Amino acid sequence: MSDNDSSLAGRAAVAMALTIGFYSLALILGLGTILLPFIIAWATGQLILKLVIVCLISGGAILAAIVPRRDQFEPPGPELSLAEHPRLAEVIRRVAGQTEQAMPRTVYLIPDFNAWVAQRGGSHLHGGDRLMGIGLPLLHQVTVSQFEAVIAHEFGHYHHGDTRLGPRIYQTRAAIVRTIAGLHEHNSILQAPFLWYGRMFLQITHAISRRQEFNADRLAAQVAGTAAMRSALEKINRGGIAFDAYWQSEFVPMLRSRRLPPLLDGFTLFLQCEPMQTRIDACAEQVLASEATDKYDTHPSLRERLAALEALPAGPALSDRRPALDLLSDPAEQERELLRAIVAAGEFERLTPVGWDEVAPIHAARWQAMSRERRHFFFAITPKDLPRFVRDPKPFVKDRPLQDLLAGPNQAQAAEAVAVTVALALASLLVRLGWTLERPIGSNPRMVLGAAVIEPFDTLDLLRSGQLPAPEWLRLCRDTGIGDHPLFPPSHKEDGARAE
Numbered sequence: 330m331s332d333n334d335s336s337l338a339g340r341a342a343v344a345m346a347l348t349i350g351f352y353s354l355a356l357i358l359g360l361g362t363i364l365l366p367f368i369i370a371w372a373t374g375q376l377i378l379k380l381v382i383v384c385l386i387s388g389g390a391i392l393a394a395i396v397p398r399r400d401q402f403e404p405p406g407p408e409l410s411l412a413e414h415p416r417l418a419e420v421i422r423r424v425a426g427q428t429e430q431a432m433p434r435t436v437y438l439i440p441d442f443n444a445w446v447a448q449r450g451g452s453h454l455h456g457g458d459r460l461m462g463i464g465l466p467l468l469h470q471v472t473v474s475q476f477e478a479v480i481a482h483e484f485g486h487y488h489h490g491d492t493r494l495g496p497r498i499y500q501t502r503a504a505i506v507r508t509i510a511g512l513h514e515h516n517s518i519l520q521a522p523f524l525w526y527g528r529m530f531l532q533i534t535h536a537i538s539r540r541q542e543f544n545a546d547r548l549a550a551q552v553a554g555t556a557a558m559r560s561a562l563e564k565i566n567r568g569g570i571a572f573d574a575y576w577q578s579e580f581v582p583m584l585r586s587r588r589l590p591p592l593l594d595g596f597t598l599f600l601q602c603e604p605m606q607t608r609i610d611a612c613a614e615q616v617l618a619s620e621a622t623d624k625y626d627t628h629p630s631l632r633e634r635l636a637a638l639e640a641l642p643a644g645p646a647l648s649d650r651r652p653a654l655d656l657l658s659d660p661a662e663q664e665r666e667l668l669r670a671i672v673a674a675g676e677f678e679r680l681t682p683v684g685w686d687e688v689a690p691i692h693a694a695r696w697q698a699m700s701r702e703r704r705h706f707f708f709a710i711t712p713k714d715l716p717r718f719v720r721d722p723k724p725f726v727k728d729r730p731l732q733d734l735l736a737g738p739n740q741a742q743a744a745e746a747v748a749v750t751v752a753l754a755l756a757s758l759l760v761r762l763g764w765t766l767e768r769p770i771g772s773n774p775r776m777v778l779g780a781a782v783i784e785p786f787d788t789l790d791l792l793r794s795g796q797l798p799a800p801e802w803l804r805l806c807r808d809t810g811i812g813d814h815p816l817f818p819p820s821h822k823e824d825g826a827r828a829e
Contacts, residue, residue, distance in 0.1 A: 344498055345497075347501065348501045351504070354526060355391050355504075359389075359395070360388065362384045362391065362519065363388035363389070366381040387515060390515060394508035394510075394511045406439040406462070406667055407437065407667055408437055414656065414657055416658070420476065424477055428485065430484045433459040436463060438462075438464075438667050441569075442467050442569040443565060444464060444479050446462075446487060448487075461483065465663065465664060465667055468654045468656065468660075469593050469596065471653045472647075472652065473649035473655075476656070477557065478557035478560075479549070479565070482545045482548070482549040485546070488548055489541060498537075502530065502531070505526065509527060535627050539628060539629045546558060552645070553645060557647045563635075566613050566631055567613040570616075571599065575595065575596050575599040579770055579771070583688060583691065586691050588691055589680035589682050590683050591664070591684070592664050592667075593664055594685065595685050599770050600771075601771075602770065602772050685770050688768075689766045693756070696753045697760065700750075700753050700754040705727075706727065708725050709816075710815065712811050712816065715802065718751065719748070719793040722735060722744055751789065752785050752786045755788065756785040758811065758816050759778075759811070762778075763778065778809060781805065781808070
């Protein structure tokens, strides 16, 4: 038996023992709880109806939770036909050969800055369909050598049998969660043993998962070189943070406005924005500086993984510096197919294509709509009220639940949410008054009127911190004539009584 077979057999034995232990515990407690009132009745000659009901509910919740659920698989993106992308197929086949693994049956293009592999069907240790997901933004940012390292890492999970164990561990973990949730719903004291077992199960299986990541990194370093694997991990750390921010703050709002800007071109512009680069670098450095790996983490910390790679032989050099996106035969078409797959059925054709230089009016219209929807939360507020508002927003809020939040234990978060709404209203007001919106992708919006400039989403923070003194802001309001205009114009049914 090879070392790999022995390691897989050992991990499989641990996973099987934990699984058997959980289901044994669940069956014993579930059946025992159901039978308990009848055993007591047999011993005492008295059947307690209330106890029967409580035990049937608790025992039934346990037994219902451990019934296996059918695995529902939804394709995460469009399928990449390797026959249509020969350069991509060549790289994947080469890495498959170097790791002595069979090719995946299906490769999907996904909207993530990462890649993954999975295995569906088959027995506990053999068979099943191999699946692979490759992120389009990942291809957009890494070189071919870095991409080979990422793919070699994923084939490492096949090589070490991780994809065979993963579904079994996941199914048991899901059953434990269902059991605890079901018992919690009925306030059953039987939660306690399952909480204990669940914590133990997570600690042990997540420790196995972390070891799997180290093993996959080691194989990737042997195949593609430690330099390629190290730089790929660093690129995924930074790129993942950047793409998540871009997706949520820039791209998704356009989809909600029924617009379709170019995904990858926008990501390039987002990464070129200097303020955004600074924020992303700071977040990436924070992740890298974190040494601790929690016992419930599925992956080792980035710092630990990079340190482990430093201890390995250098391996092959980082030689192929072509953009990995060139491995696709038609990246623009694949981007379109990816977006078609992830947008709600029937909605893609209704989206209007726009360039990123056309989105400022769309943002302005969106902010105005949001301000109209939320204006009933507030009394009339004008720009010259903002210095008082940032000191204490409560007098300006007429919605009672929101007032309670501003006075409650989470008042800081509530005040931040209120401030964002007021900043939206300030931006909308300036648009109505004829100011020009300048918003390069990734940057905070700037409103410009002649020589005057206001950044509405920074103004409240600057007033709160004192970096923008109240007299200076009031002078700007007076000079530009915006001071007395209501941020939330009242409807014809409202008098907009102003807070004093």
